[in-house]
Amino acid sequence: MNTGSYYERIDEHRFKPTPHAGGAWDPGELHFSPLGGLVAHALDRYRAARPDDGLALARISYDILGRLALDECEIRVETVRPGRTIELLEAVVLVADRPVVRARAWFLATLDTAAVAGGSGERLPDPETLAPWRMSDVWPGGYIASLDVRPVAPPQQGRTTAWVATPLELVAGEPVGPVASYLALVDTANGIAVRQPPTEWMFPNVDLTVHLHRRPEGRWTGLDTTVVFGPTGQGLTGTVLHDVHGPVGQAQQILTVRPL
Template sequence: MITPHGTAGSYYTRIDAHRYRPTAHAGGAWGPDEQHFSPLGGLVAHAMEQHLAARPDGAGLVLARISYDILGRLALDACEIRVETVRPGRTIELLEATVRIAGRSVVRARAWLLAAHDTAAVAGGPAGRLTPPERLGTWPMGELWPGGYIASLDVRPVSPPQPGRATVWVSTPLALVAGEPSGPLASYLALVDTANGIAVRQPPTEWLFPNVDLTVHLHRQPVAGWTGLDTTVAFGPTGQGLTSTVLHDVDGPVGHAQQILTVRPRSGPPADAPPSGPAAAGPSHGRH
């Protein structure tokens, strides 16, 4: 059991160049011995940023899309992240990261990076900022969800959350990795997966609906500090769901996030069925 002793200010501590150990603050909402995916998603982005920073030709590229596939259970244990350049380029580049826990691949992520240019003269898109977080009261999200990650958050609803619909601001006082700075993008992305827990359609005590992926598209690089989530959740009739979010920072919309869900009653089949082969790895209870 991982305890927060000595690591109260972060979600992870670094072990070596590629390995990190989660603190209790990374604890998941579906199970006490699992990681919440949200800080792990930020950690992957942090590793990608460091991969770029180590290359002299990495400057001038910005992340425009990142997609995560969650391959299996995210144990609250040391994780190894390896990043490689799949498609190099001066104006367009594709990175891939693999997260391994206990020797098993549990997350694969791909990020498209695009060259930064001055397009302020033609910039435009959806208008409207959310009510600033400093004007809003806090929501004790820990009353709905357990786990160290949810307990670490400052959550401020723009209006009272409804089944399948919520708009909230999320922030955290904790560092992503103890003793080292993370960029604004990684810090922002570390909070995005919270979206599937803010607008629940059914009580999580009665239904399981973990996401098996997360895809984020950005038309503007977000400012760190607060992650705004304008979220809608839909459940289909055959066990699938979709969490769709318009992403904001304090300056306005920055992009969109999508999460596909596997929906089942808690009394139904387990979320991680026995594998049918050595490579099979189903989704876990321990995420949202």
């Protein structure tokens, strides 16, 4: 087994997770974050097999349909809405022939709008100037243990801003694009600003939706995250997403909140 990646490719559509992809509440489950990046990588490869159309990923939404077993998976991609300036793709992840994730991604035309760009907000401090934080002191699991986490300030209950990076490849020995690499870290947001100890409460997300107004660059994913728990078992993790140049978009995750 390659120990420097989250996944190993089996064939064109199937992948095997390594222990680094392990989840937090159950060692026999996947953490969704690297799987989210893997889905984006599958979308990139699907599009790369066609002539370059200049479209860019603007939104991807993932619905988590069931338990994500730490087992090999298959990813199938199809075009839902073709177009020269707007395209919608869908990817389905299967484990043991059962759909466990369904993702839809909008790709939009790119053109020069620099003259009117604005409104995104301020940059975060340089991650290289910040001290690391042992997120594994809060969470178990192979994925969390693999991360380099640099909080801008000490993490607070339900509110944290932090940079996240990893030294590992997403897929062993395989080039992965910058957007897929970036998205492979976004689901970490639900774990950096916990409202209650994960040893006493569960609050897994059943979805993840990411909107991007700019293509992220570099190895760091910046997460400016707020977590809200409602009074009837639902919660929401909202994040302004950054790269080292500034904000790139937003992410939302709906949570099911319950005591252990």
